[in-house]
Amino acid sequence: MESAWRIxxxxxxxxxxxxxxQADTWAGKRILSVDIDWAHDAIxxxxxxxxxxxxVKACFFITHDTPLLDRxxxxxxxxxxxxxxxxxxxxxxxxxxxxxxxxxLARIAPxxxxxxxxxxxxxxxxxxxxxSAGITHLSNYLMFGDRNIHPFYQLNGLLEGPVYFAxxxxxxQRATRSxxxxxxxxxxxxxxxxxxxxxxxxxxxxxxxSLDRYFAARTQGNDPLALQAxxxxxxxxxxxxxxxxx
Numbered sequence: 001m002e003s004a005w006r007i008x009x010x011x012x013x014x015x016x017x018x019x020x021x022q023a024d025t026w027a028g029k030r031i032l033s034v035d036i037d038w039a040h041d042a043i044x045x046x047x048x049x050x051x052x053x054x055x056v057k058a059c060f061f062i063t064h065d066t067p068l069l070d071r072x073x074x075x076x077x078x079x080x081x082x083x084x085x086x087x088x089x090x091x092x093x094x095x096x097x098x099x100x101x102x103x104x105l106a107r108i109a110p111x112x113x114x115x116x117x118x119x120x121x122x123x124x125x126x127x128x129x130x131x132s133a134g135i136t137h138l139s140n141y142l143m144f145g146d147r148n149i150h151p152f153y154q155l156n157g158l159l160e161g162p163v164y165f166a167x168x169x170x171x172x173q174r175a176t177r178s179x180x181x182x183x184x185x186x187x188x189x190x191x192x193x194x195x196x197x198x199x200x201x202x203x204x205x206x207x208x209x210s211l212d213r214y215f216a217a218r219t220q221g222n223d224p225l226a227l228q229a230x231x232x233x234x235x236x237x238x239x240x241x242x243x244x245x246x
Contacts, residue, residue, distance in 0.1 A: 012056040014079050015114045015137040015161050018151045018194070026151050026194040031161060032058040032244075033139065035083050035116065036066075039201035042224040044068055047201040050238075054245035059139075061116050065108045073111075081114040082106060082135070086121045099129050106133040116140055116163075116198075127156045137161065139196055144169050145181045147191040166198040167208070167237040175211045183235075187244060199241055202227075209236035 011030050019025045032051065036044055045068060051058050052075070060072055061083035072078045084101045088094035096104075106112065114137040115130050122140045130138065141162040143149050151161045163169075165187060173179050189195075202221070208214050209232045220226040231238075 012058075014057050015059060015081075015139065015159070016079070018137070018159060018161055020151045020153065020159070026161075027192050028190065029194055031139075031194070031196040032056060033061060033081070033116070033163075033196060033198050034058060035061045035118070035198060035200050036063055037083070037118070037200050037202065038063050039205075040222055040224055041066055041068055043201045043205045043227070047199070047204050048072070050204065050241060051245075056245060059114060061114075062105070062109050062112070063118070069109065079114070080109045080112045081116060081139075082109065082112045082133070083116055083118055085118040087118060090121065098123075098126055099132075102126075102129055102133045110134065113137055114139060124155070127154055127158060130158060131156055139163060139198075142166060142169060144173070144179065145186055147189060147193050149193040149195065151194055161194060161196050163198050164193070164195040167200060167203045167240065169198075170237075170240070171203070171208060171211050171214065174209075183240060187240060197244060199237060203237035204241060205238075206230060207232040207234075207236035207238035209234060 012032055013029045015031060017025055034047060048071065057077045059079045059081050061081040063083045072080060082105050084105050086098060086101060089098060113135060115135045116139040120140050120142060137159045139161045141160060143162045149162050149164055151159060153159055170181065173181055205227055206213060206217055213232060217227055217230050
């Protein structure tokens with residue numbers, strides 16, 4: 001059991017561990033990441049406890065300030081990333097620039113070196129804005145289920161680690177039947193590519209198995225007790241993460 005745990009520990013790395021020229025830093029490696037998406041502290045804490053018990057490295061992409069940031073910073077297995085939301089800017093409902101959005105978030109976590117934007121919204125014109133905020137790594141592409149993912153450098157030298165699996169992507173796939181991903185076969189597939197996993201506290205808390213459950217729960221986002229009563233008792237995001245970490 002101890003040997004299996006050590007193997008699991010060695011499989012999970014941080015974004016800053018990646019070097020495209022050194023295959024042993026990414027081939028067959030996994031990165032666990034969490035987009036906190038403005039989650040209620042009780043919901044975020046639930047996610048922290050799940051990952052803390054597993055004792056693996058993880059990256060938390062932040063959207064807002066919370067007292068739990070100190071808990072994240074004090075865990076040497078965790079790193080912080082930025083998760084800026086450009087949706088209001090794109091919809092024309094914002095008076096701030098992309099630079100303002102990035103820099104305002106960077107002030108909350110100035111130590112963050114990796115960025116994944118909300119909804120993976122990005123632009124080649126923003127690459128230098130990311131760098132100017134101290135970012136060195138990105139995870140802004142979803143290559144769902146691709147077993148041959150290779151980290152690569154953007155034009156300005158930022159290192160990209162694409163996402164292999166996302167819980168919300170799995171929910172979308174189930175709703176649209178647009179691609180085929182066998183959760184039992186493919187989630188923990190051992191391959192030569194890099195596998196970046198992306199989870200969200202709300203889906204872990206709900207154990208979301210369908211978009212219908214998530215949409216029904218959205219109005220209860222600030223009521224953890226109500227959300228707990230709506231939790232799926234079967235196979236969903238929470239069991240996917242648990243299976244990944246065992």
